[in-house]
Amino acid sequence: MSGKIIGLGGVFIKSNDKSRLNKWYQEVFDINMEDWGTTFKIKEISKEEIQVFSVFPTNTTYCHSHQSYMINWMVDDLTALIEKLKVKNLEVTKGEDSEFGKFAWLDDCDGNKIELWEPPKVN
16 A cells, blocks of 8 residues: 655754754765755665755754754655545645655644655656
């Protein structure tokens, strides 16, 4: 059955000094950090899938202002999962489909924004 979480899509954290924190991760862990973050290959899921690590400035509106991080869950079928969530009376905001895949967001019971991500299909 589809419409389930299949892995971690990414971790997004905020920082008062994004450049400093990006540099720290690059230097300490030898991660090739771009301004937007970096990706990791996920061998267990697919040879083509990636995970994202990204540092956001503290004034980002991408997640709620009270959050210092946001979980991005990788899903196999976003449409099916959204339908399952609606049955549970959860409010889901569907994002635009893009070259990066399909996105939707909802809040957990503590008011933390969660991102759902269906990666684009690899040909």
